[in-house]
Amino acid sequence: KQEVTQIPAALSVPEGENLVLNCSFTDSAIYNLQWFRQDPGKGLTSLLLIQSSQREQTSGRLNASLDKSSGRSTLYIAASQPGDSATYLCAVRSTDKLIFGTGTRLQVFP
């Protein structure tokens, strides 16, 4: 059974710092991996999707990498801003379902 773990559960950093969020999964037989952002009381917004054949995807200050063989993905946020404060979720597609991690709650303070 696929399990997705995100460490740390919470992170607090000063504005301007570069930071890395981690996601690990137990079964390397995946189709793709997605990173989402969730603001308090809101739905999920897709940030990046990496297909299983890809190693990384970039969007603006965000870069996500995928190492399928080791069951790991990282989300790199460059020059963090207070507006980046949110919960970040990774989700792995195995067969026909997305399996979610429990998220990393990020706070960026001025």
Added chain:
Amino acid sequence: NAGVTQTPKFRVLKTGQSMTLLCAQDMNHEYMYWYRQDPGMGLRLIHYSVGEGTTAKGEVPDGYNVSRLKKQNFLLGLESAAPSQTSVYFCASSSGLANTQYFGPGTRLTVL
């Protein structure tokens, strides 16, 4: 383009009552999903649909029923609500299984 919308936003039920949550999408997506989100457990898939007239069970389907009579709508029903169904419910849609899922704003349900 409204994307994915959910009705209602909040609801309080008494144990044993029934209700239906409505999800609508205007992106002409084939695939639609219902999730529940509970503290410390992440999002879990309840039911999903791969097209109009189809439904399939997800990870936690017990106590829920769904219907997809129209392509743009996906309904989630609770026939006899239980306190264990207190949660935030999210609907999502996608154009394909391997494609990005777009989420609605959620429905916060409390069962007393």
